[in-house]
Amino acid sequence: MESGRKGRIVFLFCGVLLWACAIVYVLFSLQVRHKAMYQTLAQNQYSFERSFEGPRGLILDSKGQILAGNKDVVSAFITPRSLADKQRTLAFLRQHFPQAAQKFKEHEKKCFMYIKRTLSDSEIKLVESHPDSGILLIKEPGRLYPVEATRNVIGFVSIDNDGLSGIEKIYNAELKGCPSFVRAERDGRVGSIFFNKETLVGGSCGKSVQLTINSDIQYAVYDLVKETVENAQALEGAAMVVDPTTGGIIAMVQYPVCDPECATFDPTHTKNICVTDAYERGSIIKPFCALAALDEGVVDENTIIDCFNTRETYLYHTRISTVIPLGKVPLRDVIGFSNNMGMVQLGHALGERLWEAYKKYGFTSKTGLEVLGEQQGYMTPLKLWTRPTPLSLSFGYEISITLAQLVRGFCLFARDGEPVDLHICVNSEKNMHHEPVVKHKKSIDLMRSFLQYTVEKGAAKRAGLKGYTVMGKTGTARLAVPGGYDPKKHVLSFGGIVEKGSYKRVIVVFIKEPKALSASGSNTAAPLFRSIVQFLVTYDRVLPVV
Known part of the structure; x- marks a missing residue:
């Protein structure tokens, strides 16, 4: 009996001892081991940071x-x-x-x-x-x-x-x-x-x-591009308006554009196709080939070029076709009526110098615009040249350029051959002065007169506006697809300049894949250019010469 009581006392004592040890352990954990954690929890009850x-x-x-x-x-x-x-x-x-x-x-x-x-x-x-x-x-x-x-x-x-x-x-x-x-x-x-x-x-x-964009002009140009794209049942279109004196972008438009608030918006329209999409643009590149030929002394304003008075022939073992056949004519008419037979002779005579000229004019380098995804374009490297390469380059193939590169190129004709740094933000630090990339100012002067002739009497009559000096060039190119070129898909372009006294604006437009096979740079892109010019001179209150 006595031993049983002692056993219970020992058991109770051990229980109390274990209970006391557990309390000590818990207190030790709270006060020592996890002190920092519980301090933080306590502090967060009455203190917080946001x-x-x-x-x-x-x-x-x-x-x-x-x-x-x-x-x-x-x-x-x-x-x-x-x-x-x-x-x-x-x-x-x-x-x-x-x-x-x-x-x-x-x-x-x-x-x-x-x-x-x-x-x-x-x-x-x-x-x-x-x-x-x-x-x-x-x-x-x-x-x-x-x-x-x-x-x-x-x-x-x-x-x-x-x-x-x-x-x-x-x-x-x-x-x-x-x-x-x-x-x-x-x-x-x-x-x-x-x-x-x-x-x-x-x-x-x-x-x-703050941007150099003028929202009034942006909206008007957008409406004009939208109307042209819808009338031509085209895939998309774009346009740029630039002040060549400063390089400021006044309008940079594309249609369609994305609407991020629309549940079904197309994410492919979030890119800015003026800088992200480079294409072979066809005849619109011809003024730059002719500029290089004049500057290198290959031809002058009096040189007569035999265009063989045919729509198709073989030159330098390559089949060449053109839209408007010409006979023996000066360079002005080759440019004005966009004759490929005359152009390939310039390309052949220039050879590798044409590649150097296009590079010098900025067709293989980015413009540096403050826009995401800009491409630097592409031109067939010299080591990959074949016999037809200089011929193709003379009328806008084997060279892909963006709309921004094209507008920068046309600024050369408005700046006496001096390049300009394009910018879209007012406070952009851009170099306003560069050395001319053209050896002889006369080369620029002649090309300006040829581009004006193209609008007044040549293939771009639909781009003209009476009372203003308008210069420009059309471009119609087949779209490259895997395995060759699609005869039903075209890229239409027009690039040009409008001037009146000190007032100058460079405009380029682009229409991709119009459904009508008859659509061309002269009957689709040129009228769009003219509509933009007409709005600009009205908006800027530039009166025509009477």
């Missing part, structure tokens, strides 16, 4: 008009752990937001879950009309683009207001600014009463970016 983004900077046109501004957008969310009726909420999601319903299960035990960011007006009304759905609305910073025609240049932002394309991405750091970091204390029980707010790091608002 970052706050300032308003994103504006993107302005040359006149200070807003091209990209700020607006509040509405997003929908739920708090899965505290839903009053999960089944009702899930049923609502399955019916109206099926994608959110699919991810509900993996977020079921979380405190927050987005249903959808940036709701449409109809979706906001839908959620508001079902207050028992458990879905809540919150306002977030968003972006507003009032000018549809500038979307290929401006780009757009993500749902978190970070730039994804265009100027929004290139200048994202400047536009976004720096966030502020704030520490505050709050009532640990209520959680919504704040005091002792302290700014740890002061942020800054985003800086505005």
